[in-house]
Amino acid sequence: MSVTSAQGFRAAGVAAGLKSTGKPDVAVVVNDGPSDVVSAVFTSNRVEAAPVTWSRQSAADGRARAVVLNSGGANACTGPEGFLDTHRTAEHLAAALDISPGDTLVCSTGLIGTRLPMDALLAGVDDAVAHLSSDGGDDAAHAIMTTDTVPKVVTVTITSDGDAAPDLGTWTIGGMAKGAGMLAPGLATMLCVLTTDAEIDAALADAALRAATACTFDRVDSDGCMSTNDTVVLLASGASGSRPSAEEFTDALTEACASLARQLVGDAEGASHDIAVRVVGATTEDAAVAVARAVTRSNLFKAAVFGNDPNWGRVLSAVGTVPESVAPFDAARLDVTINGVQVCRAGGVGDARELVDLASDRDVTVVVDLHAGDAEATVWTNDLTHDYVHENSAYSS
Amino acid sequence: MSVTSAQGFRAAGVAAGLKSTGKPDVAVVVNDGPSDVVSAVFTSNRVEAAPVTWSRQSAADGRARAVVLNSGGANACTGPEGFLDTHRTAEHLAAALDISPGDTLVCSTGLIGTRLPMDALLAGVDDAVAHLSSDGGDDAAHAIMTTDTVPKVVTVTITSDGDAAPDLGTWTIGGMAKGAGMLAPGLATMLCVLTTDAEIDAALADAALRAATACTFDRVDSDGCMSTNDTVVLLASGASGSRPSAEEFTDALTEACASLARQLVGDAEGASHDIAVRVVGATTEDAAVAVARAVTRSNLFKAAVFGNDPNWGRVLSAVGTVPESVAPFDAARLDVTINGVQVCRAGGVGDARELVDLASDRDVTVVVDLHAGDAEATVWTNDLTHDYVHENSAYSS
Numbered sequence: 001m002s003v004t005s006a007q008g009f010r011a012a013g014v015a016a017g018l019k020s021t022g023k024p025d026v027a028v029v030v031n032d033g034p035s036d037v038v039s040a041v042f043t044s045n046r047v048e049a050a051p052v053t054w055s056r057q058s059a060a061d062g063r064a065r066a067v068v069l070n071s072g073g074a075n076a077c078t079g080p081e082g083f084l085d086t087h088r089t090a091e092h093l094a095a096a097l098d099i100s101p102g103d104t105l106v107c108s109t110g111l112i113g114t115r116l117p118m119d120a121l122l123a124g125v126d127d128a129v130a131h132l133s134s135d136g137g138d139d140a141a142h143a144i145m146t147t148d149t150v151p152k153v154v155t156v157t158i159t160s161d162g163d164a165a166p167d168l169g170t171w172t173i174g175g176m177a178k179g180a181g182m183l184a185p186g187l188a189t190m191l192c193v194l195t196t197d198a199e200i201d202a203a204l205a206d207a208a209l210r211a212a213t214a215c216t217f218d219r220v221d222s223d224g225c226m227s228t229n230d231t232v233v234l235l236a237s238g239a240s241g242s243r244p245s246a247e248e249f250t251d252a253l254t255e256a257c258a259s260l261a262r263q264l265v266g267d268a269e270g271a272s273h274d275i276a277v278r279v280v281g282a283t284t285e286d287a288a289v290a291v292a293r294a295v296t297r298s299n300l301f302k303a304a305v306f307g308n309d310p311n312w313g314r315v316l317s318a319v320g321t322v323p324e325s326v327a328p329f330d331a332a333r334l335d336v337t338i339n340g341v342q343v344c345r346a347g348g349v350g351d352a353r354e355l356v357d358l359a360s361d362r363d364v365t366v367v368v369d370l371h372a373g374d375a376e377a378t379v380w381t382n383d384l385t386h387d388y389v390h391e392n393s394a395y396s397s
Numbered sequence: 398m399s400v401t402s403a404q405g406f407r408a409a410g411v412a413a414g415l416k417s418t419g420k421p422d423v424a425v426v427v428n429d430g431p432s433d434v435v436s437a438v439f440t441s442n443r444v445e446a447a448p449v450t451w452s453r454q455s456a457a458d459g460r461a462r463a464v465v466l467n468s469g470g471a472n473a474c475t476g477p478e479g480f481l482d483t484h485r486t487a488e489h490l491a492a493a494l495d496i497s498p499g500d501t502l503v504c505s506t507g508l509i510g511t512r513l514p515m516d517a518l519l520a521g522v523d524d525a526v527a528h529l530s531s532d533g534g535d536d537a538a539h540a541i542m543t544t545d546t547v548p549k550v551v552t553v554t555i556t557s558d559g560d561a562a563p564d565l566g567t568w569t570i571g572g573m574a575k576g577a578g579m580l581a582p583g584l585a586t587m588l589c590v591l592t593t594d595a596e597i598d599a600a601l602a603d604a605a606l607r608a609a610t611a612c613t614f615d616r617v618d619s620d621g622c623m624s625t626n627d628t629v630v631l632l633a634s635g636a637s638g639s640r641p642s643a644e645e646f647t648d649a650l651t652e653a654c655a656s657l658a659r660q661l662v663g664d665a666e667g668a669s670h671d672i673a674v675r676v677v678g679a680t681t682e683d684a685a686v687a688v689a690r691a692v693t694r695s696n697l698f699k700a701a702v703f704g705n706d707p708n709w710g711r712v713l714s715a716v717g718t719v720p721e722s723v724a725p726f727d728a729a730r731l732d733v734t735i736n737g738v739q740v741c742r743a744g745g746v747g748d749a750r751e752l753v754d755l756a757s758d759r760d761v762t763v764v765v766d767l768h769a770g771d772a773e774a775t776v777w778t779n780d781l782t783h784d785y786v787h788e789n790s791a792y793s794s
Contacts, residue, residue, distance in 0.1 A: 047717030047728045047744070077713055079729075079745030112710025113746055226718045228710075299696065299781075300789055307790030313509025313625075316474055320444030321623045331444045332476075347444070348476030349510050384696075384790075386783050392697055393704030393781075 002137030002153035003029050005174030006197040008237025012131035013143030016124020018072030018110070018117060024143035025072040026124035029193050030097060030132055031065050035238030038064035039205040040105065041213050043230035049076035050086040051106040052229060058090070058105050059233070062202030065103040067193055067233055068093045068125055069144050071178070073110040073117075074189065076228040085116050092122045096129040107231045109146055109179065109189040141176035144191055147391070152177045152263040156256045158244065171198040171242035173252050177260040179227075189227040190217065192260060197240035198249055208250040209234045216257035219289070219379045220265055221296045232257075261380070270391050271382030273305050273364050280376040281369045287327035288377035291368060294318045295379075302384035305364055310338040310356035316347070319368060329370040337367040399534030399550035400426050402571030403594040405634025409528035410540030413521025415469025415507070415514060421540035422469040423521035426590050427494060427529055428462050432635030435461035436602040437502065438610050440627035446473035447483040448503040449626060455487070455502050456630070459599030462500040464590055464630055465490045465522055466541050468575070470507040470514075471586065473625040482513050489519045493526040504628045506543055506576065506586040538573035541588055544788070549574040549660040553653045555641065568595040568639035570649050574657040576624075586624040587614065589657060594637035595646055605647040606631045613654035616686070616776045617662055618693045629654075658777070667788050668779030670702050670761050677773040678766045684724035685774035688765060691715045692776075699781035702761055707735040707753035713744070716765060726767040734764040 003011050011029045018025040031038075040059040042052050058064060068089060075082050086106050094101040108116070131139075141151035159170040177192035200208075213232055234253070244252070265274050277295045282288035295301060298318040304311035315336050319329075336344035341355045358364060364383075382388075400408050408426045415422040428435075437456040439449050455461060465486060472479050483503050491498040505513070528536075538548035556567040574589035597605070610629055631650070641649070662671050674692045679685035692698060695715040701708035712733050716726075733741035738752045755761060761780075779785075 045714060045717040046719070046721065046726075047713045047731070074710075077710055077741065077745055079743065082745070112714065113741070115746075226714065228714050228717065299785075303786050303789035305790075306786065309790070313471075313474055316444045317442060317509065317623065317625050320442040320625065322443070324443065329443075334444070344474065344510070346476065348474055348479070384786055386786050388696075389700050389703065389781055389783050389786055392700035393706070 001135060001155060001174060002141045002176040003174050003193050003195045004134050004137035005155040006172040006195045006237065008032050008197050008239030009195045010132040010134050011136035011140040012128040012133060013136065013139035014124055014127045014131060016127065017120045018070055024139065025070055026121065026128050027069045027140035027143035028093065028125065028128040028132060029067045029140060031235045031237050033237055035199065035236055036063050036065050036103065037200060037202050037205050037236035038062060038233065039202065039209045040231060040233045041209060043227055045226045045228050047077065047228050049074055049108060049229040050078060050082040051075055051108045052231060053083060054086045054090060055105040055107065055231060058102055063103060064105055064235065065099045066093060066097055067105040067107065069107040069191060070121060071109050071144055071146050073108060073114060074112045074229050075108040075116050076112045078115055082115060085118055088118065089121060089125065093125050096126060105233055107191045109191055109229055112228065137174060137176065144176065144178040146178060148178050149267055152260050154256045154259040156252050158248065158252050169240065169242040171240040171244060172196065173256045175256050175260055177264060179264065189229040190264065192232040194234045194256060196236050197238065198236060199238040199241060199243045200236050200249055204246050204249060205234055205236055208246065208253045211250050212254040212257040216254060216261040220261050221293060221379055221381050265380050265382065268382045270385050270388035272385055273358065273362055273383040275305060275364045275366065275381045275383060276378055277366045278376065278378040279368045279370065281371045281373060282375040283328050283373035285375045285377050288375050289379065290326045291319055291322050291370065292377055292379035294322050295366065296381035299384055302381065305358065306383040306385045308358040310343055310353045310358060312336045312338065312343040315366060315368065316344060327370065329372040333371040335369040339365055398532060398552060398571060399538045399573040400571050400590050400592045401531050401534035402552040403569040403592045403634065405429050405594050405636030406592045407529040407531050408533035408537040409525040409530060410533065410536035411521055411524045411528060413524065414517045415467055421536065422467055423518065423525050424466045424537035424540035425490065425522065425525040425529060426464045426537060426592065428632045428634050430634055432596065432633055433460050433462050433500065434597060434599050434602050434633035435459060435630065436599065436606045437628060437630045438606060440624055442623045442625050444474065444625050446471055446505060446626040447475060447479040448472055448505045449628060450480060451483045451487060452502040452504065452628060455499055460500060461502055461632065462496045463490060463494055464502040464504065466504040466588060467518060468506050468541055468543050470505060470511060471509045471626050472505040472513050473509045475512055479512060482515055485515065486518060486522065490522050493523060502630055504588045506588055506626055509625060534571060534573065541573065541575040543575060545575050546664055549657050551653045551656040553649050555645065555649055566637065566639040568637040568641060569593065570653045572653050572657055574661060576661065586626040587661065589629040591631045591653060593633050594635065595633060596635040596638060596640045597633050597646055601643050601646060602631055602633055605650045608647050609651040609654040613651060613658040617658050618690055618776055618778050662777050662779065665779045667782050667785035669782055670755065670759055670780040672702060672761045672763065672778045672780060673775055674763045675773065675775040676765045676767065678768045678770060679772040680725050680770035682772045682774050685772050686776065687723045688716055688719050688767065689774055689776035691719050692763065693778035696781055699778065702755065703780040703782045705755040707740055707750045707755060709733045709735065709740040712763060712765065713741060726769040730768040732766040736762055
């Protein structure tokens with residue numbers, strides 16, 4: 001049910017003709033309240049698409065009623081005209097819903113550097129509004145897909161046990177997502193809309209969303225490329241009347257985001273292996289993330305995994321590129337374990353790499369022990385494959 | 398003639414059996430003086446190979462007489478035993494040449510994480526010493542090749558015109574190099590030995606080498622991966638008796654390094670396009686380099702070039718990942734020109750991308766104008782191809 005799993009939300013997904021395939025390409029999600037809390041996080045790319053600029057402003061006051069999303073065009077690098085297109089889309093949606101344009105967010109994904117076909121898009125918005133329904137979440141999830149082979153949706157329901165206090169009870173978080181790295185020739189744009197009927201204020205929504213994305217979506221690094229359009233939106237209706245604590249809500253939101261993030265990695269079309277790089281023994285979590293990210297961004301290591309080669313030398317050479325100031329460690333103490341086999345011990349040769357059988361396992365887990373502290377972190381990626389090169393060279397996107 | 402183009406040098410390259418193919422794999426370069434000046438720059442990877450550790454110490458006093466180089470094994474991540482192997486190699490070479498072990502440098506390239514076959518290597522060192530000759534430069538250049546299809550050599554000869562002062566006259570820089578990025582499944586190790594008969598002191602050698610490598614080898618970024626073994630050595634014999642100025646020598650050395658760097662890019666086996674990313678209008682040269690490097694490290698952009706797609710959206714999205722603190726610019730003013738066609742103007746759509754014909758040209762020149770200042774820089778790379786993935790997944794290296 002995705003974004004309509006929680007009470008107080010309607011959604012729809014329709015085909016407006018933006019995609020040459022004729023598949024659904026416009027989605028609308030509406031928060032019917034009573035609350036209209038919103039929080040959103042966006043790409044940190046300085047070249048940001050027009051809808052990102054719009055939505056960043058629109059979400060700044062912590063209030064929003066609706067989100068319109070389109071696939072089939074990113075509306076990025078389209079100049080002032082592109083921003084006007086986004087503005088028109090927001091105004092059109094607002095008029096159809098009888099709300100303020102400032103209470104709407106816009107998300108786009110697709111080819112960079114071309115204008116959107118506005119007549120088709122606005123007609124699609126009308127069509128989506130006409131089809132809004134409290135079970136339209138799955139249609140919406142389909143309409144935001146680009147090269148995704150399956151929609152990504154999640155529902156997390158929390159029910160308090162025993163004598164529930166009046167501010168607890170049952171509450172739900174639903175969500176949908178598309179994209180990520182190898183999935184997307186279209187610059188890996190990741191779009192995600194999360195909805196909840198928990199009664200939370202804008203401050204909690206914002207804190208929880210930042211905490212949840214920082215350890216989930218921010219740690220999926222398929223090909224090191226940052227999109228111009230990445231957007232994660234959280235809408236809260238308060239319709240359940242339940243008021244979870246900040247910790248409860250943050251935990252549940254993190255669970256929802258983690259599920260969607262793993263679904264993104266799991267659907268990477270070009271990939272033959274899902275790789276988790278876990279760095280332990282770091283001085284800080286930031287240091288662990290930096291080291292893990294260096295490994296997940298090594299083309300040589302990722303190509304080796306595609307070849308089912310547990311090439312720990314390429315892991316170590318990537319680890320060694322992280323500056324001492326970022327992650328203190330002694331290179332002569334590094335240990336590397338791949339799928340349970342300690343192939344590198346104290347910076348040198350460990351157990352036989354032949355003991356690692358990557359050919360028969362899609363999942364690859366690399367553990368790097370820095371022996372420098374107690375902090376750890378995991379970053380997820382995929383292998384570098386012929387299909388990745390094919391997808392990203394054969395399409396203009 | 399490579400490293401023996403300058404007076405005062407002998408070299409040799411022999412097959413010692415380190416490579417399973419039986420091709421040459423051990424090279425020795427000897428400086429017969431009268432001067433024994435050396436300077437060297439090394440990988441900044443914190444996981445450095447044993448020969449890097451040795452040579453860094455050995456070159457620290459600015460004096461060296463000989464360099465021994467082997468392909469067929471990197472001697473990296475081999476622990477204390479690996480360092481002893483390098484030490485033994487240096488002592489063996491020193492004994493054969495009747496010099497101090499502290500006047501020898503060692504370079505290795507090949508598979509990480511396995512010990513070198515020392516009996517074969519030491520026998521190879523003896524064989525190379527027996528074959529040292531003043532025209533052995535080409536043999537040496539062959540012996541350091543890994544997946545290079547051709548040896549990379551250069552000779553720069555400077556003759557002063559007219560009434561030469563006694564400290565001018567004719568002097569020469571010779572050099573050989575191997576490797577770089579896509580060329581090398583073996584972690585892209587780049588080895589380079591430069592020789593000169595100019596009469597220069599250690600301080601000038603060091604300053605000139607750092608200046609020359611900073612704007613040549615340091616700006617070739619084939620796949621963003623940093624080797625554990627990269628080494629560039631400059632030996633000066635003073636045999637010509639010519640004393641060029643610091644500026645003259647630095648210019649000539651830069652010319653030699655630039656030639657070798659371009660040869661490395663040009664022989665990238667996996668590549669179908671050589672890409673030069675030139676960033677102009679930057680506030681500083683460092684800012685220009687940072688922006689250029691962001692583009693040369695974008696897998697999405699490099700895969701697009703493989704598909705002959707002048708995908709300026711992927712250029713812009715890479716440019717946008719550089720923090721404002723590193724490179725100030727206004728995203729709405731960015732211009733991008735690809736092979737002479739201005740495909741992006743003021744951050745938006747420019748001339749038709751169809752005007753760019755990448756299919757019929759190996760060379761791709763991308764110019765990004767930041768409109769923020771007067772500084773510029775160029776970084777060279779290759780496209781991301783099926784052959785790159787094949788080479789780096791099909792071999793354990």
